[in-house]
Amino acid sequence: DTGVSQDPRHKITKRGQNVTFRCDPISEHNRLYWYRQTLGQGPEFLTYFQNEAQLEKSRLLSDRFSAERPKGSFSTLEIQRTEQGDSAMYLCASSFPGLAGRYNEQFFGPGTRLTVL
Amino acid sequence: AQKITQTQPGMFVQEKEAVTLDCTYDTSDPSYGLFWYKQPSSGEMIFLIYQGSYDQQNATEGRYSLNFQKARKSANLVISASQLGDSAMYFCSPEKLVFGKGTKLTVNP
Numbered sequence: 001d002t003g004v005s006q007d008p009r010h011k012i013t014k015r016g017q018n019v020t021f022r023c024d025p026i027s028e029h030n031r032l033y034w035y036r037q038t039l040g041q042g043p044e045f046l047t048y049f050q051n052e053a054q055l056e057k058s059r060l061l062s063d064r065f066s067a068e069r070p071k072g073s074f075s076t077l078e079i080q081r082t083e084q085g086d087s088a089m090y091l092c093a094s095s096f097p098g099l100a101g102r103y104n105e106q107f108f109g110p111g112t113r114l115t116v117l
Numbered sequence: 118a119q120k121i122t123q124t125q126p127g128m129f130v131q132e133k134e135a136v137t138l139d140c141t142y143d144t145s146d147p148s149y150g151l152f153w154y155k156q157p158s159s160g161e162m163i164f165l166i167y168q169g170s171y172d173q174q175n176a177t178e179g180r181y182s183l184n185f186q187k188a189r190k191s192a193n194l195v196i197s198a199s200q201l202g203d204s205a206m207y208f209c210s211p212e213k214l215v216f217g218k219g220t221k222l223t224v225n226p
Contacts, residue, residue, distance in 0.1 A: 043162070043208070
C-alpha cells in the first residue's frame with residue numbers, strides 16, 4: 001500500500017490555459033474526494049466519487065472545473081481557462097466506509113500546488 | 118450547512134506540556150462524527166482521532182484525546198506531552214466534508 005499519490009506535485013500555468021491533475025487513491029478505497037486549499041484556510045470540498053459515480057459537487061465547482069473517475073480507480077480534475085484565483089493546493093483523498101475497525105477517515109495525498117500567472 | 122469554528126489561529130506550548138485546541142460546530146444532522154487532522158509543513162493531511170456523536174466516552178488515541186461536549190457542540194483536541202514534531206496545523210471536521218480554518222500549533226523546546 002503506497003498511499004494516495006497525486007501528479008504533478010507542482011504546476012505553473014498562464015491564465016487562460018487548461019490544466020489537468022491526476023489522483024491515484026489507495027487501491028481498495030471506493031471513495032475519492034477532491035479539495036482545494038488556499039493559504040491560511042482549511043480544505044474546501046469540491047467533489048467526491050463513490051466508485052465511478054460522482055455523488056456530490058460543491059457550488060465551488062464552477063463549470064470550468066470537471067472531475068472524472070472513469071473506471072472507479074484513479075481520478076482527474078481538469079480546470080479550463082484558468083484564472084489567478086484558481087491558484088491553490090488541490091488535495092485528493094480516499095476512504096473506504098464500512099471497513100471494519102475504521103471510521104471512514106480520509107487518507108490524503110501530498111497535493112498539487114497550482115500557480116496561475 | 119455545517120459551520121466549524123476553530124477560534125485559535127495560533128497556539129504555543131512548551132515541549133512535554135499538554136495543549137488543548139478548540140473546535141465548535143453547528144450541525145442539524147443528528148448522527149455525525151468529528152474528525153481531527155494534522156497538517157505538517159509538508160502539506161499532507163494526517164488523520165488523528167474520531168469522535169462519534171453517539172459515543173458515550175471521549176475518544177482517545179495515544180497522546181491524543183477529545184473533550185467532547187455534545188450539548189455545547191464542541192470537540193476539543195487535547196495533546197498530552199507535546200513533542201517538537203507536533204508543530205503543525207490542526208483541523209477539525211465533521212463527516213460532511215467541511216473543515217475548520219485550523220489552528221497552528223508551535224511546540225517550543
